[in-house]
Amino acid sequence: MNFPEFSDILEVVTLRNYNTALVVLSTALLGIASGLIGAFLLLRKRSLMGDALSHATLPGIGIAFMIMVSLGYSGKSLPGLLAGASISGIAGVLLMLLIRNTTRLRDDVGMGFVLSVFFGIGVAVLSMAQNIPGANAAGLESFIYGKAASIIMSDFVLIAGVAVFASIASVLFLKEFTLLCFDEAFARSEGWPTLLLDIFILILVTAVTVIGLQSVGLILVIAFLITPPTAARFWTHKLTHMLLFSALFGLVSGWLGASISALIPELPAGAVIVLVAASLFLISMMCAPARGVIPRFLRQSRLRKKVDRQHFLRAAFELVEAQSNEVDGSVVNIPFSWEALLKKRTWSAKKLKSILRVAQREDHLEPAGQGMLRLSEPGFGEAARVTRNHRLWETYLIKHADIAPSHVDRDADMVEHILGAEMVRQLEADLSKREVEVTMPPSPHQIQQSPAPTES
Amino acid sequence: MNWDTYDTWTVVVGILCAVACALPGCFLVLRKMSMMGDAISHAVLPGLAVAFMITGARASVSMFIGAVIAGILTAVFTQWISKFGNVDRGAAMGIVFTTLFAIGLILIRRAADHVDLDPGCVLYGAIEMTPWDTVGLGGYQIPRAVLVVGSVLVINLVIVCLLFKEFRLSAFDPDLAETLGFSSNFLHYLLMTMVAITTVAAFEAVGSIIVIAMLIVPPATALLLTRRLVPMVIVAVITASAAAVLGHMSALTVPQWLGYKSTTTSGMMAAASGLLFALAWIFSPSEGIIQKMLHRKRNLLEFGITDGEEPDRVQENENL
Known part of the structure; x- marks a missing residue:
């Protein structure tokens, strides 16, 4: 593989070459449109819709040809084939909705x-x-496999028109589609025509798919509808941001992929675009x-x-606390011994050792000789604070x-670690009204004591 | 309709293939992974290309192994992405198979500079051609496809029979299966391996479209007719066989009604399975559309209610 000159790269990336510019712009626009529409498909868990739809266009193409x-026409006129593909695609979509809504x-x-x-x-x-004599049907199947490298002006106008329409529609119907995606039952109870909205989304998908099929091919359309939205989902929790990311990823993969393919002719455009999108996803x-x-x-x-x-x-x-003399309530x-500590919780010796190593590094712990351990001054203070929080x-x-006192230890265990300082202060304020002058409140339940269970 | 031994063999291959697909298909449908067959059918391409590049020949054994490995990798990657990335399984599947297909396309472009390696003719067998490609077995000439697809069917049958209980449990309650000590993961990958082997073997013998259709449509038909697993598997097998017979017959007859000569058997087998599904959908005694309409009418006569309206009784109870 020979690498292209820098001047070639510059020419392609800045869209100065006419043919390349058409291909790059078409795939980029298609990437934006399918990124937006695909996001709704992903949220409805219907990502493979594009897959089903693009295969479902085939009978329409054949029948339109016949x-x-x-x-008495040529049989391969583009508008006719596109119409046939769209009609059978929509029929497929409606059948799918019907199966979903009338069966389990x-x-x-x-x-x-x-x-x-x-x-x-x-x-x-x-x-x-x-088998029709005289009509040349060869190559009809390749209609759905696309011809990205040979997009001409009329193709570009068609792609741009559909892509812009689909993008604008998905922005205009943002609220309705969002509702449909997140809570279909609620939307229906609020009186929204959910079935019509569903059909509308799927018609937009059909439009993008059919246009994409004949220009960039089956696999690329499927990937365009799935990969950018799924990649976008990792970046944000907000739908509007996700749509932006998704459109951006579609745009970048279309633009970058088509440019690379234009520079290195052995690489087919569709495949490179899919791989760029997949890298973005990864x-x-x-x-x-x-x-x-x-x-x-x-x-x-962490x-x-x-x-x-x-x-x-x-x-x-x-x-x-259990071992020290509680003269005036102070600890x-x-x-304390290592064995006692090990028996305190269900942690393995290995795990405890690694925890102790961290504690030593943080200066919470100091050895006290003869296998005994002792909390350091800052460690003791921190331990008191943690225990106090827990209680x-x-x-x-x-x-x-x-919550029953016998269960509270575990529940507290699960929540206390995420208590912020603010929350603790609020709790203390809350509780200090009831507990007067207690620096360390006693544990509200019996603390399981080991190694000496007789103490209780 | 001129029927000869070639037609018989075609139908036999069709039935074997349909049944071999329907068996793992039942569990795929129950696990909401119906699209796996289609995903694998696209994703085998890099496996074929790599096998070709390593061995340098179009020997079918190495190609077969390469394709099966690619198919299993599809399942593995899908599982990883959906588990670690928390991604919907359909989307994960879509990303994996489109990416693998794209890699395969590029590899083939580079490999096929010297040799003719057309994905179309490597990947897609034609069921009509199978009776001509025969091997001798015990003094008889048997189509090679019968042997290939037949052995896949036997393997699938043995696995499903031996592990039926485990498959059933992990299809309906994977968590329970896990707690009882059956590894759901193992069963999942076993099923995926079955699907991959079946898909690839059948592609090479009879073409992809039969496989994809027979993995999904007969089990879906069976699901409309019964709610129990054993009857479901049996009904799926019967539907699949019927679709194969009906498909080949209609490939010979239907085009003549429209004034054409004949058409491909594989396409018509898929269409026939769709027809059987439609019949079940309309006439099923438990789920069928007619049954549901009758039920609605009975409700209307008996309780004076229509869909979406609360029965009067409920309102009376509230007034009490």
Whole structure:
């Protein structure tokens, strides 16, 4: 593979070459439109709709060809074939909705049914069409496989028209489509014509699919409808932002993919665009801050560390508290044994060791000789604070959330780690009205004491 | 209609293929993964291309293995993306198969510079041609496709019979299956491997469209007729066989009504399965449209209610 000159790259990227500019602009516009429409399909869990739909256009193409031939026309006129494709695509979509709404079969079965049966009929019809004497039906199947490299001005006008129409429609009907996607039953109870809206979305999908099919091909249309919205979903929790991201990803993959393919002729445009979109998806899935895999993993491990640290501090404090002489209600920081700490919670020795290593690094812990451990001065203070939080929270749950004292420990365990300082202050203020002058409220339940269960 | 031994063999291959697909298809439909067959049919392309590039020949065994591996990878990647990325399974499937297909397309472009490797003719067998490609077996000449598809059918039958209980449990309640100690993951990938092998073997023998249709449509038809798993599998198998017979017969006859000679059997088999589905949809004694209309009418006569209206009784109760 020879790499292109810099001047070629510049020429393609800045759209100065006429033919390339048409291809790049068409795919980019199509990317925007299908990114927007595809987002609604994704949210309705119907991403494979484009797949079903694009296969369902085949019988329409064959029948349109036969009709045009029998009327004495050439049979391959573009408007006729497009009309046929759209009609059979819409018929497929309606059949799918009908299956979904009148049986207990789900969307995926409806899509699979329409895809396979329509495609089968299409294959049969095309095979018949090929037997028509005098009419050249060869290459009709390739209608749905596209010809991205040879887009001409009239194709571009068609693509641009449909893409702009579909984009504007999905922006104008944003509110209705959102409602339909998130709560169809609510929309119906509010009096929205959900079925009509559903059909309208699917007609927009059909328009984009049919136009895309004959220009850029089956696989690219399917990928365009699925990949940019799914990638966009990782970046945000808001629908409007997701639509923007999705349109952007569609635009970038169309523009970049078509440009690369124009520069390196061995690479077919459709395939490169799909791969660009897939790379964007992979990057988003891994790195997107909102829902990406790596940021989510980091967040979880940070939370786990925080939880471990607080568990250790509280366990240590409760050990110290049980062993120290409570002369005037104060707790003295005395050493405790490793075994006692291990028995305090269901943690493995290995896990506890790693927790202790972290605690030592944070200067919460110091060795006290003879296998004993001791909390350091800052560690003791922190442990007291953590335990205090835990008990405040337990008290709150018992008093205000009606949770039985025997269950409260676990519930508190799950929630206390995410209590912010603000919330703690509020709780303290709440509780100090009732508990007078208690620096360390006593645990509201019996603390499980080990290794000496006889103490209780 | 001129029927000869070739037609018989075509129908036999069709039935074997349809039944081999319908068996794993039942579990695919129950697991809401109906589109898997279509996804695999596109995604095998890189497997074919890589196998071709490694061996440098169009030997069918290496191609077969490459395609099956690509098919299984489709399932694995789909599972990963939907699990780790928290993505809807349909979308994950779509991303995986379009990407694999695109990679395959580029590989084939580069491999086929020297040799003719047309995805169309590697991938898609034609069922009408199967009776001519025969092998000798015990003194008889049997179409090779009968052997290939027949052995796939036997494998599928054995797996489904042996692991029926496990498959049933993990199809309806994967969590329970997991707690009882059956690995849902293992069963999932076993099913996916079955689908991949079936799909690829049948593609090569009879073409993709029969496979995709028979994986989905007969099980869906059966779901309209029964609510129990064993009858569902049986009905799906019967429907699939009937669609194969009906499909080949209509491929020979239907075009003549319209003044054409004949058409492809594979397309008509898919269409015939669609017709059987439509019949079940209309006439099913439990779910059919007619049954539902009758039910509605009976409700109207008996209680004076129509759809969407609360029965009067409820309102009376509220007044009490």
